[in-house]
Amino acid sequence: MRLFGSIKRWLAAIDASGAAAIEFALVGSSFMLMLLASFEFGYMLFVQSVLDNAARDAARLIRTGQVQTSANPTSTFQTLLCNDVGSLIGCGNIIYQSLVFNDWTSAQTAVNTPPTRNANGTYVSSGFSPGTQGQIVAVTVTYNYPFFTPWIGGLVGGSSSTALLMSTVVFQNEPY
Numbered sequence: 001m002r003l004f005g006s007i008k009r010w011l012a013a014i015d016a017s018g019a020a021a022i023e024f025a026l027v028g029s030s031f032m033l034m035l036l037a038s039f040e041f042g043y044m045l046f047v048q049s050v051l052d053n054a055a056r057d058a059a060r061l062i063r064t065g066q067v068q069t070s071a072n073p074t075s076t077f078q079t080l081l082c083n084d085v086g087s088l089i090g091c092g093n094i095i096y097q098s099l100v101f102n103d104w105t106s107a108q109t110a111v112n113t114p115p116t117r118n119a120n121g122t123y124v125s126s127g128f129s130p131g132t133q134g135q136i137v138a139v140t141v142t143y144n145y146p147f148f149t150p151w152i153g154g155l156v157g158g159s160s161s162t163a164l165l166m167s168t169v170v171f172q173n174e175p176y
Contacts, residue, residue, distance in 0.1 A: 036152075047145055050086075051089065058139065059171060062130045062171075068176070074128050078091070095123045096139070098127075098131075099127060099137070101137070110140060111170065132173065133176060138169070145162060145165045146161065
C-alpha cells in the first residue's frame with residue numbers, strides 16, 4: 001500500500017509540473033519576446049535622442065557663424081557632431097548634410113526628405129553648405145540603425161533589419 005501511495009504522489013507531481021511547463025512555454029515565450037522588443041525600442045529611442053542632441057549642437061555652430069569663420073568648415077562641423085554621438089553610434093555611420101534654402105516653404109521639404117542613395121543602395125550626403133548671414137539652412141543628420149533582433153526589424157521596417165533615424169534642424173543664420 002505504501003508503495004502505491006508513493007507512486008501516486010509522484011505521478012501527481014509530474015502532472016502538475018508538466019502543466020506548469022506547458023503554461024510557461026505558451027506565456028513565457030510571449031513575455032520574453034515582448035521584453036526583448038521593449039529593450040530594443042527603448043535603446044532605439046535613446047539613440048534617436050543622442051542623434052537629435054548632436055544635430056542641434058552641430059547646427060548651432062552653423063547658426064552662430066562659428067563654422068563659416070573657421071579654416072575648415074566641414075571638419076569643424078563633423079568634429080563636434082562626432083564628439084557628441086561618441087562611441088554610441090560611431091562617426092563613420094553618420095550621414096550629414098547642410099543645405100541652404102531661399103524661403104521657409106522650400107526648407108520644409110528638407111524635414112521629410114531622407115538622404116539620397118547611391119547605386120549600391122547606401123545613403124550619401126547631398127552636400128554641405130553652411131550659408132551666410134540671414135540665410136535659411138537645413139541640417140539633416142541620418143543614422144541607419146541596425147536592430148539587435150532582426151525579426152523586430154522585419155516587423156517594423158519590412159524586409160530590412162535596419163531603421164533610418166533622422167534628425168533635421170531648420171534655422172536662419174544669425175548675423176556674425
